[in-house]
């Protein structure tokens with residue numbers, strides 16, 4: 701039997717209209733529109749597409765959004781200067797510097813320069829620390845999108861065996877932390893699950909993955925999750941966005957559809973949810989800064 705679809709596009713549409721309604725309410729109360737400044741350095745085609753999609757989603761939800769496009773030869777000092785101006789701009793509530801950056805720029809130095817109060821990616825070490833200790837200021841967008849996609853489709857996480865394949869700072873590590881944490885009033889997006897993180901050095905990868913009631917594929921390797929790695933009926937979330945010859949391919953092989961109970965598609969699964977959680981964080985930043 702074919703897996704049920706974890707339809708990120710549909711859920712994103714629902715959540716974006718909820719966000720748009722809250723933005724409109726703030727406007728009626730005389731508050732400034734939540735403002736997102738996106739910074740794109742260079743001409744990486746995938747990054748250009750991501751930023752374009754984020755910009756359009758913000759506009760559609762009534763957020764004030766600007767894109768700062770800088771050439772591939774931008775220096776670190778020039779980028780730090782722009783980040784400093786955005787930190788000081790009261791119309792900007794959220795700052796997103798699209799990664800990866802050109803090699804002459806140290807990603808870490810830029811991430812640390814963004815004001816933690818405007819860090820809607822949740823990449824700043826202060827915000828990573830708050831997340832890790834259970835008092836998040838923001839949730840990172842892709843991990844939060846994954847949790848919403850599961851829970852809003854009625855998939856309970858508490859006590860489940862969850863395997864995360866991948867250990868990146870953007871997805872693998874934070875999603876594992878969120879899935880294993882205790883849900884509390886200050887930390888509602890927490891899974892209370894039993895979490896295993898698998899990676900390139902994991903032994904018996906297929907056996908480890910087959911333990912999972914919920915399998916999160918965030919390896920960045922097209923088709924790496926094959927049907928023999930999936931427990932029948934498991935929920936499989938494909939975080940892979942691999943651009944191969946202009947086509948978007950996930951980390952999950954298409955034949956997994958016949959084994960999994962639930963499966964998120966690529967495109968149309970996690971991608972639209974990531975953007976939605978960015979809008980959510982920008983609204984949240986506006987509330988934290990402007991009230």
Ligand code: GUN
Nearest residue numbers: 796797798799800821870
């Ligand atoms: N590059 C890939 N994913 C992301 C993301 O979520 N945020 C930023 N800023 N850059 C990325």
